[in-house]
Every structure is written in structure tokens, then in C-alpha cells.
Amino acid sequence: MALTGIDIFKQLPKTNCGDCGVPTCLAFAMKIAAGQAELAGCPHLSEDAASALSEASAPPIRAVTIGVGDDAVKVGGELVLYRHEKTFFNPCVFAAVIDDGMDAATVDGLLKQTNESRFVRVEQDLKAGLVGVKSLSGDTAKFVALIEKVKAATTQPMVLMCGDPAEMEAGLKAAGETAPLIYAATAANYEAMAALALAHKAPLAVCGTGDLDALVDLVKKIMAAGVKDIVLDPGTRNPKDTLERLVYIRRAALNKKVKELGFPIIVFPNEETDDKMMEAVYAGLYVGKYGSVIMLSDLDAARALPLYVLRQNIYTDPQRPMQVKPGIYPIGNPTADSPVLITSNFSLTYFIVSGEVEASRVPAWLCVMDTEGLSVMTSWAAGKFVPEKIVPFIKGVGIEEQVKHRKLVIPGYLATMSGELEDELEGWNVEVGPREAADIPPFLKTWAS
Amino acid sequence: MEVKETYNGKIREATIGLGDTAVTVGGETSLPLYMFEGAAPNKPVIALEVYDTKPEDWPEAAIAPYADVLDDPVKWALKCQDEYKADMICLNLASTNPSTGDRNGADIAPIVKAVADAIKIPLIVYGTANADKDAEVMPKAAEACQGKRALIGPVEEENYKTVAAAALGFDHLAAPHSPIDVNIAKQLNILITQLGLAPERVIIDPTTGALGYGLEYCYSVMERLRLAAMTQNDSMTQMPMINQIGREVWKAKEVKTSEADEPAWGDAETRGVLWEALTATALIMAGSNILVMRHPKAVELTRQFVAALTGATN
Numbered sequence: 147m148a149l150t151g152i153d154i155f156k157q158l159p160k161t162n163c164g165d166c167g168v169p170t171c172l173a174f175a176m177k178i179a180a181g182q183a184e185l186a187g188c189p190h191l192s193e194d195a196a197s198a199l200s201e202a203s204a205p206p207i208r209a210v211t212i213g214v215g216d217d218a219v220k221v222g223g224e225l226v227l228y229r230h231e232k233t234f235f236n237p238c239v240f241a242a243v244i245d246d247g248m249d250a251a252t253v254d255g256l257l258k259q260t261n262e263s264r265f266v267r268v269e270q271d272l273k274a275g276l277v278g279v280k281s282l283s284g285d286t287a288k289f290v291a292l293i294e295k296v297k298a299a300t301t302q303p304m305v306l307m308c309g310d311p312a313e314m315e316a317g318l319k320a321a322g323e324t325a326p327l328i329y330a331a332t333a334a335n336y337e338a339m340a341a342l343a344l345a346h347k348a349p350l351a352v353c354g355t356g357d358l359d360a361l362v363d364l365v366k367k368i369m370a371a372g373v374k375d376i377v378l379d380p381g382t383r384n385p386k387d388t389l390e391r392l393v394y395i396r397r398a399a400l401n402k403k404v405k406e407l408g409f410p411i412i413v414f415p416n417e418e419t420d421d422k423m424m425e426a427v428y429a430g431l432y433v434g435k436y437g438s439v440i441m442l443s444d445l446d447a448a449r450a451l452p453l454y455v456l457r458q459n460i461y462t463d464p465q466r467p468m469q470v471k472p473g474i475y476p477i478g479n480p481t482a483d484s485p486v487l488i489t490s491n492f493s494l495t496y497f498i499v500s501g502e503v504e505a506s507r508v509p510a511w512l513c514v515m516d517t518e519g520l521s522v523m524t525s526w527a528a529g530k531f532v533p534e535k536i537v538p539f540i541k542g543v544g545i546e547e548q549v550k551h552r553k554l555v556i557p558g559y560l561a562t563m564s565g566e567l568e569d570e571l572e573g574w575n576v577e578v579g580p581r582e583a584a585d586i587p588p589f590l591k592t593w594a595s
Numbered sequence: 596m597e598v599k600e601t602y603n604g605k606i607r608e609a610t611i612g613l614g615d616t617a618v619t620v621g622g623e624t625s626l627p628l629y630m631f632e633g634a635a636p637n638k639p640v641i642a643l644e645v646y647d648t649k650p651e652d653w654p655e656a657a658i659a660p661y662a663d664v665l666d667d668p669v670k671w672a673l674k675c676q677d678e679y680k681a682d683m684i685c686l687n688l689a690s691t692n693p694s695t696g697d698r699n700g701a702d703i704a705p706i707v708k709a710v711a712d713a714i715k716i717p718l719i720v721y722g723t724a725n726a727d728k729d730a731e732v733m734p735k736a737a738e739a740c741q742g743k744r745a746l747i748g749p750v751e752e753e754n755y756k757t758v759a760a761a762a763l764g765f766d767h768l769a770a771p772h773s774p775i776d777v778n779i780a781k782q783l784n785i786l787i788t789q790l791g792l793a794p795e796r797v798i799i800d801p802t803t804g805a806l807g808y809g810l811e812y813c814y815s816v817m818e819r820l821r822l823a824a825m826t827q828n829d830s831m832t833q834m835p836m837i838n839q840i841g842r843e844v845w846k847a848k849e850v851k852t853s854e855a856d857e858p859a860w861g862d863a864e865t866r867g868v869l870w871e872a873l874t875a876t877a878l879i880m881a882g883s884n885i886l887v888m889r890h891p892k893a894v895e896l897t898r899q900f901v902a903a904l905t906g907a908t909n
Binding site: 228229230262265267358359362384385386389390393394397398401402404423424426427428430431434435446447448449450451452453455456458459460462464494497498500501504505580585588589 | 596598600628629630631652692694695804806807808809810811812814815818819822846847848849851859860861862863865866868869870872873876877880892896897899900903904905906
């Protein structure tokens with residue numbers, strides 16, 4: 147939450163002493179607001195003012211990092227209730243929960259999924275992000291053995307799930323200095339869990355009972371103990387109650403500045419139903435509405451892929467459309483006689499056009515031009531999808547080496563530039579394609595070189 | 596924790612069909628699914644798709660539930676009604692698309708009439724969103740199901756004078772279709788209500804993007820329409836909304852591709868069903884009232900989701 151210079155000025159001594167190196171308090175405040183000076187530069191700032199200012203300038207929802215190194219994930223840090231207001235910043239993460247009551251084959255299967263559940267889509271690497279390790283048996287040796295096995299098998303950060311602080315301590319030792327998420331502190335064990343979080347420099351999940359006022363009180367005590375990186379579990383285990391708590395928590399943090407609720411949230415669709423399909427549907431609810439760590443019973447590809455794509459959609463910055471890499475995309479093993487189409491590199495345009503070309507079952511070359519992620523009409527209007535840009539692209543992209551013919555199909559909406567393009571694109575004939583992508587299959591089926 | 600919102604707006608109620616089996620949608624007094632701070636007297640409903648000609652290029656998982664009825668729209672509609680318990684039927688006049696079948700209004704009117712007469716549940720009739728062609732086809736379709744209080748769509752900016760007028764003239768409802776744009780949605784609502792269609796006869800079609808294929812644009816436009824309806828009491832955004840989910844989802848690459856072709860993507864039916872269910876439930880979260888869907892298993896998941904989120908708990 148950025149403070150204005152005036153907000154800061156109100157907290158300064160207003161003596162214009164100049165000890166900070168700036169002639170007036172107002173000028174100093176403006177410099178802080180602009181990020182050109184530090185609050186600490188004022189030697190006369192009262193303690194109250196300093197804490198008020200540092201609190202006010204803290205983000206309303208803390209960004210919390212789980213894990214260490216390249217595979218660490220950052221969740222939280224959100225600033226809005228609705229993605230169109232700005233964007234949702236730090237994509238939620240998923241985790242399959244492995245417990246110490248499972249047989250070895252089940253554990254191995256879940257570890258394999260954790261490592262192999264990866265998909266590349268629109269040049270983004272989609273994966274779960276975390277792995278849950280849960281103590282069911284109450285046998286510390288089993289829990290420790292499972293943690294050691296998981297740690298050896300995957301670099302994904304862990305969520306250690308155990309209610310007994312002594313067992314958790316053994317688990318944290320086994321996990322080494324990997325900053326796993328500790329799940330969870332409750333009213334009964336929070337002092338010991340908070341101490342473990344501090345000792346192992348690990349984030350701490352706080353599990354409530356469904357009552358948000360009680361959760362606020364509990365978090366307050368844990369913050370007082372010095373724990374800064376907190377993840378909230380409202381404690382509900384049915385989607386209707388969970389949605390309500392998640393909406394209230396996000397609103398309280400953003401609109402009411404309730405700092406005890408200004409943390410990312412962990413949710414458990416795996417505990418809200420026994421049906422894996424419904425589990426995925428509830429997980430989808432939390433992708434859209436305010437879940438940051440989403441616990442699942444497994445990462446079966448047919449269910450994980452749709453969830454990862456939903457996350458990709460929801461966390462796309464509305465101001466910055468997803469782009470695909472410009473270049474030639476061969477669809478269906480095209481030959482030197484296959485049609486050549488050109489379109490924009492707005493990912494949605496690319497997906498729809500390539501999908502229709504594929505559906506036509508006519509092999510084709512799709513040339514995707516860099517239009518800075520703008521759609522066909524928008525990029526044309528912005529002067530980015532015009533003959534001056536298309537000519538060097540077609541001449542340079544290498545398509546002339548791929549096909550014998552020289553016929554270029556342009557989007558139907560750009561029919562008006564076909565003449566000009568044909569004049570400038572030496573050696574090529576320009577054909578006007580369909581206006582709507584859905585009409586591409588019949589168009590291609592009758593296309594002849 | 597006092598963080599409840601109060602809203603000054605309300606979604607209009609709209610009723611499709613007549614008599615005992617009429618279906619009412621809308622009436623919400625809060626953001627979608629926020630049962631903790633408002634009422635939702637009518638749950639989101641599901642219309643199953645029926646096509647006027649046997650579809651080509653459907654993946655196996657989508658064909659299987661309808662394999663015995665795909666070439667007979669009446670049998671198909673009855674199967675949706677009786678076996679899959681659809682709340683409504685959406686008859687898609689795909690064969691009128693100029694670049695494929697190009698059948699005209701007179702050709703499809705008997706099909707519309709046969710389906711309308713065969714089913715008890717309410718009917719939605721959709722053209723192909725080709726403005727010129729729909730202007731010719733949809734008045735004939737509207738006439739063919741006169742007396743059924745059907746929902747006629749899509750009404751485009753370019754043909755509203757013909758298509759919305761046909762809905763008005765034959766005593767139906769209309770679905771104005773805007774290209775993922777709040778202002779055009781409002782503008783089109785203004786135009787067709789000025790034509791004489793009551794606002795209670797209007798269902799907004801905001802354009803549907805499937806999961807992975809523009810869902811986020813659709814989601815945010817619908818969320819913005821709902822926020823305008825609830826917090827700004829903006830009358831021309833307070834209509835229920837419809838989403839054409841089935842036809843968008845089942846042409847997605849990740850849904851059409853078999854497990855044999857992409858082993859890493861897992862079972863094709865599970866993937867397709869979930870793709871459709873996640874698209875539907877995300878759009879319910881954004882404010883959808885009528886979900887036009889394809890796979891019975893995705894319908895079942897969506898129904899369970901609605902029941903869990905709107906039912907009594909605690």
C-alpha cells in the first residue's frame with residue numbers, strides 16, 4: 147500500500163531542522179514517497195510515528211515464501227478483490243497430500259505425479275508447486291522416514307502436516323533447512339509451533355475453527371511471538387462455509403486493514419469431499435476466490451491439467467495479454483504445397499486459429515507475427531499488423547523455404563489491406579481468409595495451391 | 596468480523612417457458628454465490644445442447660452419451676429431458692451456417708416446431724451468430740415455436756431490429772450477444788428494450804470463452820456486469836446471463852485430443868468432463884444463470900457444485 151507524501155508528512159516532526167539532509171520535512175516526505183529516501187533518515191522521528199508509518203506502508207496481504215532455492219514458491223501479496231481491478235499477482239499453488247499411513251506404492255505414485263505433473267502452455271511452465279506430507283500414524287519415526295523419502299525424491303517444497311509440536315520438531319529436523327510450510331498452529335499448540343517456525347525459519351500455517359474473530363486473536367498471539375510469515379486456514383471443511391470465510395478474510399485484509407488476516411490462505415478441497423471430480427471442482431472455486439495453497443488428494447493428469455490452466459487464466463494480468471512466440475507453427479505435418487496463414491501473436495487468437503486449422507485436418511503453416519500480444523483488429527488499428535510489418539516478417543521468417551507456392555491467407559477482417567499487401571509483398575498472392583475462425587475448416591478444405 | 600456488504604441492486608427475474616415446467620432465473624440480491632449476504636431465489640439452471648444436424652468432429656467422450664440420437668433432434672431433446680434431466684433444451688441451428696449447411700429458415704422451421712412440441716421443458720433456440728443469416732433464419736424459428744415462451748438468440752447489434760423484434764412479435768425472450776464488452780452489452784440491452792421488449796424478457800449473452808480459450812475475459816466481463824448491477828444499481832446490467840459452454844469447451848485442443856495421442860494429459864473423458872465443469876462453475880462464480888452444456892457428467896458435477904454452494908450448511 148503506497149503512502150502519499152502528505153500521509154508521511156503528517157507523521158514527521160515538522161521542525162524543518164534539516165538533519166535528514168533535506169531542507170524541509172515536506173520535501174523529505176515527498177522523497178520517501180518517491181522511494182528516494184528512507185524513513186530512517188529522520189533522526190527525530192517518534193517511535194509511534196515510525197511504527198505507524200511502517201505498518202501503513204506494508205502490503206495489505208503479506209507475500210509468503212515457502213521453500214528455498216529455485217523451487218521456492220511465493221504466495222499472497224494480493225491487492226484486489228476482483229482481477230479486473232488490477233491483477234491477481236502470485237499464482238496459487240497445489241499440493242498432493244502424502245501421508246505416513248499409505249503403502250509404499252501409493253507414496254511412490256504420488257511422488258511420481260508431483261515430479262511429472264508439468265505442462266508447458268503459452269510458454270509457461272505449469273506445475274503443482276508443493277507437496278504435502280502428513281502424519282496420520284502419530285508415530286514420529288514413520289513421519290520422519292516419510293519426510294526423508296519425500297525430500298530425497300523431489301525438490302518441490304513441502305507442507306509438513308502434524309498437530310504435535312514434538313513430532314513436528316523431528317519432522318523439521320528431517321526436512322533440513324528447506325523452509326517447509328508448518329501445518330498447523332492451533333489454540334492448543336501455538337506457542338510451541340511458533341517457536342518451531344522461528345527456530346527453523348519456516349512459514350507457519352494457523353488453523354482456526356471457522357470463527358474469524360477467534361482466528362484473529364490466535365494470529366495476534368503468534369505475531370506477538372515474532373512470527374512474520376503466516377498462512378491462514380479458516381478451519382471450515384465445506385465449500386459454502388469456506389467461500390464465505392475466504393471472502394471475509396480478503397475483504398478484511400484489503401478494505402479494513404485487519405493485519406491479522408493479511409496473509410495467504412490454505413484450503414483443503416481434498417477434505418471437503420471424497421469424490422475426486424468434485425474435489426477438482428471445489429479446487430477451481432478456490433483458484434478464483436482467494437485460495438493460495440490448495441491441497442489435493444493427488445495430481446492425476448486429467449484433473450491437474452484443467453486446474454493448472456484455470457489458474458493460468460485467472461492469474462493472467464488483464465492489462466498484459468498472454469503472447470505466444472512469433473514464428474512458423476506447422477500444424478498436421480504440412481508440405482511444400484500446404485496453405486500458409488498469418489495471424490497475430492495474441493495467445494487467444496493463436497489458440498483459436500490453430501485449433502480451427504487443426505480441426506480442418508488440412509495440414510497448414512501458421513505464421514504468427516509479433517503484434518505485441520494484440521488481437522488482429524487491435525494490432526491492425528495500432529499499426530502493428532500492417533503491410534510495412536508483415537513484409538519483413540514473411541520475408542525473414544523462413545516460410546519461403548518451406549513452401550513452393552506463394553499464397554498467403556490473411557484474416558478476413560483485414561480484407562481492406564489485401565491489395566496494398568500484395569503490392570508490397572513481392573512474389574506473393576494475398577488471399578482473404580474467413581472473418582471468423584470457426585469458418586476456417588470449410589475454407590481450408592477447398593483451398594488449392 | 597463486520598465485513599458483510601450490502602447491495603442496492605438486484606438481478607431481474609426472467610421466466611422461460613409457460614405453465615408447470617416454466618423455469619425462472621435471476622432474482623439474486625448479492626454477488627454470485629455470496630449466500631451469506633443476499634438471497635438467490637433461483638439457482639443457476641442447465642440447458643443441454645441439441646443440434647439440428649448430426650454433429651461432425653465431436654470427440655468420442657462427447658458422442659458416447661448421445662450416440663443413439665445424434666441424427667434425430669427430437670429423440671435427442673427427449674433424451675436430454677428424460678434421461679439427463681435437463682432444465683431446458685438449447686436447440687442450435689448449426690446447419691444454417693452459410694459456410695457449412697446454409698439451410699434457410701423455411702428448412703429448419705419444422706425441426707424447431709417438432710422439438711418444441713415434443714418437450715415439456717423450456718426451449719432455447721440459437722442461430723449461428725452470423726448476423727445476416729440469423730436475420731433470415733431466426734424469425735422463422737421464433738414463429739415455429741410460437742406459444743412456448745422460448746429464449747431466442749443470439750441477438751446481434753447488426754440484426755437486433757429483426758431478431759429481437761421476432762422474439763417480441765412471437766412472445767418469446769431474447770438473448771442479446773455482446774463481444775466480451777460491458778458497454779456493448781448495456782447498449783444492446785437499451786436498444787432492444789427500446790424496441791418494446793420488456794427488460795424481464797432479456798437474458799445477456801456476454802460471449803463465452805472456454806477454459807484456456809479466453810475464459811478469463813468472459814469471467815471478468817461478467818464479474819464487472821454483476822458488480823455494476825449490484826453496487827451501482829445499473830438497470831441495463833441487471834438481467835440474468837446465459838453462457839454457451841458445451842460448444843466452446845468441446846472444440847478445445849486439450850479436450851479433443853485422445854489419451855493415445857497425448858499420454859501425459861491423462862484420460863480424455865475425465866479431462867473433457869472436468870474442462871466443461873470448471874468452465875461452467877467458474878462462470879457461475881462470475882454470474883451465469885443459464886449454462887448451456889454438453890456432457891451429462893459435467894452437468895452432474897455442476898449441479899453438485901450449485902447444491903453445495905447454495906444449500907443449507909453449518
